[in-house]
Amino acid sequence: MSLHIYDTSTRAIREFVPVEAGRASIYLCGATVQAPPHIGHIRSGVNFDVLRRWLTRSGYDVTFCRNVTDIDDKIIRVAAQEDVPWFVVAERNQRAFAWAYDTLGCLPPTVEPRATGHVPEMITLMQRLIELGHAYASGGDVYFDVKSYADRYGSLSNQKLENMRAAADTDDESCKRDPRDFALWKGEKPGEPTWPTPWGPGRPGWHLECSAMATKYLGPTFDIHGGGIDLIFPHHENEIAQSQAAGDGFANFWMHNGMLKIGAEKMSKSLGNSLLIPEMVQKVRPVELRYYLAVPHYRSPIEYSEEALQEAAAAYQRIEGFVTRAAEVIHDVDADAPLPQAFVDALNDDLGTPQALAVVHEVVREGNVALARGDKEAVARLLAETQNMLDVLGLDPRSPQWRGAGSDLAPVVDALVAVALEQRKAARARKDYAAADAIRDQLAAAGITVEDTPHGPRWELSR
Numbered sequence: 532m533s534l535h536i537y538d539t540s541t542r543a544i545r546e547f548v549p550v551e552a553g554r555a556s557i558y559l560c561g562a563t564v565q566a567p568p569h570i571g572h573i574r575s576g577v578n579f580d581v582l583r584r585w586l587t588r589s590g591y592d593v594t595f596c597r598n599v600t601d602i603d604d605k606i607i608r609v610a611a612q613e614d615v616p617w618f619v620v621a622e623r624n625q626r627a628f629a630w631a632y633d634t635l636g637c638l639p640p641t642v643e644p645r646a647t648g649h650v651p652e653m654i655t656l657m658q659r660l661i662e663l664g665h666a667y668a669s670g671g672d673v674y675f676d677v678k679s680y681a682d683r684y685g686s687l688s689n690q691k692l693e694n695m696r697a698a699a700d701t702d703d704e705s706c707k708r709d710p711r712d713f714a715l716w717k718g719e720k721p722g723e724p725t726w727p728t729p730w731g732p733g734r735p736g737w738h739l740e741c742s743a744m745a746t747k748y749l750g751p752t753f754d755i756h757g758g759g760i761d762l763i764f765p766h767h768e769n770e771i772a773q774s775q776a777a778g779d780g781f782a783n784f785w786m787h788n789g790m791l792k793i794g795a796e797k798m799s800k801s802l803g804n805s806l807l808i809p810e811m812v813q814k815v816r817p818v819e820l821r822y823y824l825a826v827p828h829y830r831s832p833i834e835y836s837e838e839a840l841q842e843a844a845a846a847y848q849r850i851e852g853f854v855t856r857a858a859e860v861i862h863d864v865d866a867d868a869p870l871p872q873a874f875v876d877a878l879n880d881d882l883g884t885p886q887a888l889a890v891v892h893e894v895v896r897e898g899n900v901a902l903a904r905g906d907k908e909a910v911a912r913l914l915a916e917t918q919n920m921l922d923v924l925g926l927d928p929r930s931p932q933w934r935g936a937g938s939d940l941a942p943v944v945d946a947l948v949a950v951a952l953e954q955r956k957a958a959r960a961r962k963d964y965a966a967a968d969a970i971r972d973q974l975a976a977a978g979i980t981v982e983d984t985p986h987g988p989r990w991e992l993s994r
Contacts, residue, residue, distance in 0.1 A: 792835065
């Protein structure tokens with residue numbers, strides 16, 4: 532079976548057929564950088580990173596665009612509260628998001644455009660909409676006229692125009708022809724940043740930026756647009772309206788990941804229940820946090836609990852344990868070994884990571900049996916299958932991301948531990964077990980666990 536995806540716009544699972552054969556284009560609504568990220572934000576990054584990796588493994592040349600909203604009402608509000616320029620807030624939190632994505636093993640996007648860098652494209656799009664009768668300037672603002680698009684507006688969120696609430700995105704609704712019209716451009720206000728336009732100085736509305744940036748980097752029609760389910764309305768609905776009203780085909784597929792909740796509430800900064808990434812990676816290792824976020828189906832909600840987090844960490848450690856032990860027996864893994872068909876079928880069925888990880892655990896169980904009976908041929912095959920599956924999911928414990936090879940200190944630590952283990956080996960050879968135990972205790976005190984195996988000592992950083 533080829534890749535099939537649940538498309539929010541049709542509310543059906545559809546076969547993925549790209550706009551251009553052999554190429555796949557993805558636009559992911561990234562961060563609005565008024566605050567640092569919690570795990571609900573980064574869940575989206577992990578889910579779409581798995582999609583991107585799977586498309587690449589399936590033979591597609593992937594262009595992945597993930598935007599940054601670096602000017603917004605919320606950013607301006609935080610800046611005013613802190614009495615700092617808006618760009619200080621945006622830059623600080625943009626760096627926090629970049630660190631969080633990297634820490635959880637998300638591949639860098641092909642391009643990561645910022646809203647403030649694409650005002651010319653936004654002006655062009657507004658001009659097209661005004662000329663076509665779908666937008667109008669009023670009081671220094673520019674609005675999208677939803678009634679001009681009434682026959683199609685609401686199709687993504689499955690709503691009728693007459694049942695929709697007011698946009699509530701301006702201080703003065705009297706400038707609008709209809710309260711449901713949404714702001715493409717907001718006129719100049721004291722203390723706010725501005726850019727010049729034919730309709731007066733001001734700044735972008737929230738929705739306009741994504742349409743301008745998506746089509747600049749992916750073309751007028753592209754394959755997949757993603758984001759959290761909370762963005763379906765109004766953000767994604769408005770993106771579709773302004774893009775298609777201007778004559779662009781826009782996204783062929785709409786994918787939305789579920790929310791992460793504590794109790795019955797969606798995780799959000801406003802609820803004060805955010806779990807920030809630096810805090811989370813003190814509870815479990817980054818790779819274990821990635822596993823926790825990748826295990827549920829991307830469309831399912833996650834009900835956060837400490838118990839579930841620790842269970843996920845333990846499950847990952849079982850996989851890691853097999854890979855580590857098998858790698859001591861099999862030194863060269865076949866990176867081109869075929870993936871188990873059940874794993875392929877799971878991911879092709881709307882990115883079914885729960886089923887895919889079930890296949891990983893089954894192969895690991897077979898691998899442990901093969902290790903116990905000393906069947907090196909079976910171990911080699913099962914290790915290759917396991918690592919290749921984990922590579923698709925961004926969870927391979929032997930990848931540089933999780934082995935710390937990217938750290939400047941990793942080679943130094945490696946060399947120092949090797950020296951200590953040689954000294955311990957020499958002490959044991961001369962039957963000086965007190966000295967050998969002392970070396971092991973000193974390593975443990977430094978956060979390094981040593982395990983003696985039939986193939987020699989194995990070490991890892993203590994969890």
